[in-house]
Amino acid sequence: MKQAVSIIGCGVSGLTTAVVLQRQGWEATIYTDQAPEETVSAVAAAIWFPYEVHPQEKANVWSLASYLEFEELSKDPASGVSMVPLTVIVRDEADAWWTAGLPGHAIRQARPEEVPSAYSFAYRMTVPLIETQLYLPYLLREFRGAGGLLVNQKVDNIKNLTIKNLPVVNCTGMGAKELVGDSSLYPIRGQILKAEPIAGIEAMSADFTFGDAGEELAYIIPRRDCTVLGGTTGKGDYDLQPDEATNQGILARCSTLSPLVKDARIQATAVGLRPGRPEIRLEREGNLVHNYGHGGGGYTVSWGCAYEVANLLKGFPS
Numbered sequence: 001m002k003q004a005v006s007i008i009g010c011g012v013s014g015l016t017t018a019v020v021l022q023r024q025g026w027e028a029t030i031y032t033d034q035a036p037e038e039t040v041s042a043v044a045a046a047i048w049f050p051y052e053v054h055p056q057e058k059a060n061v062w063s064l065a066s067y068l069e070f071e072e073l074s075k076d077p078a079s080g081v082s083m084v085p086l087t088v089i090v091r092d093e094a095d096a097w098w099t100a101g102l103p104g105h106a107i108r109q110a111r112p113e114e115v116p117s118a119y120s121f122a123y124r125m126t127v128p129l130i131e132t133q134l135y136l137p138y139l140l141r142e143f144r145g146a147g148g149l150l151v152n153q154k155v156d157n158i159k160n161l162t163i164k165n166l167p168v169v170n171c172t173g174m175g176a177k178e179l180v181g182d183s184s185l186y187p188i189r190g191q192i193l194k195a196e197p198i199a200g201i202e203a204m205s206a207d208f209t210f211g212d213a214g215e216e217l218a219y220i221i222p223r224r225d226c227t228v229l230g231g232t233t234g235k236g237d238y239d240l241q242p243d244e245a246t247n248q249g250i251l252a253r254c255s256t257l258s259p260l261v262k263d264a265r266i267q268a269t270a271v272g273l274r275p276g277r278p279e280i281r282l283e284r285e286g287n288l289v290h291n292y293g294h295g296g297g298g299y300t301v302s303w304g305c306a307y308e309v310a311n312l313l314k315g316f317p318s
């Protein structure tokens, strides 16, 4: 008989963890107070890049494991994953710690004509593009197809689940602040624009911040349904309302990455709170495993972290 496991959360961390545990023979139930399309995970574009993910050494291990899994998934068009070129403009090569999270063949120094004229140095990479509007429903189908049960319910007290002596995995993102009283969690507010698809535009980003407060990012992520233009990185900011002046700043910064942005026709604006933490919490306490605090790279590390949860539960209850 299969052993039961409960997962709290159905963002990318909870769904990926559930799918990995199912593959390893567990019978999984997810408890969540939001549908996948209402989560922070649904606001992301998303592209492989371990932004604001700590600690760096582990992030690279988890990012590489996820890269390889996404590469496999890209062979199935229904997954919403594809392998795309990405140019990342870098201010200081010594700070580009994340390059170690890529397979060697996937990254090279950009040629001068590939670097936008306002900048001097960039890397050219091939990375997974994870179209969240397709990928989250895909993961949910995988989960349900393997017999998974989704319960729409807020967990007010984690002891109500852990008391049964069955394993529970906490994938609640920012929700862990309240659920397990984690005061080290903080929001990293991200505002993005969704423009109508821009023909011929490629994925591009800067790996550093702009502006006096260091809260401004620049990135372009073309998807099938839209081109995502970002962004912001407001640490400690809980405001979910989009701000018009911020939109203008995003358009100006993205125009320095690609002149094609000047023709962008904006469809929508979105805001999400990335679950920031000094380190991702991935550890086991008795029958409770924590997997949250993935900052701005929850997709990038998702498979690597889910495999580690499965390892922590190997041989359960010992």
Ligand SMILES: Cc1cc2nc3c(=O)[nH]c(=O)nc-3n(C[C@H](O)[C@H](O)[C@H](O)COP(=O)(O)OP(=O)(O)OC[C@H]3O[C@@H](n4cnc5c(N)ncnc54)[C@H](O)[C@@H]3O)c2cc1C
Pocket (backbone or CB within 6 Å): 008, 009, 010, 011, 012, 013, 014, 031, 032, 033, 034, 035, 036, 039, 040, 041, 042, 043, 044, 045, 046, 047, 048, 049, 153, 154, 155, 156, 171, 172, 173, 174, 175, 176, 179, 189, 190, 191, 192, 231, 271, 272, 273, 274, 275, 291, 292, 293, 294, 295, 296, 297, 298, 299, 300, 301
């Ligand atoms: C603008 C923006 C752009 C981004 N771009 C990228 C990108 O390009 N690449 C990348 O890798 N990452 C990106 N990210 C980061 C990524 O979206 C997050 O790291 C990731 O979504 C975190 O996923 P999660 O599943 O841990 O949390 P969430 O998606 O927040 O899910 C948490 C889940 O827990 C549930 N929950 C919480 N508390 C409870 C409770 N008490 N009871 C029941 N359920 C509960 C919620 O309902 C939800 O289902 C971006 C984020 C933003 C905001």
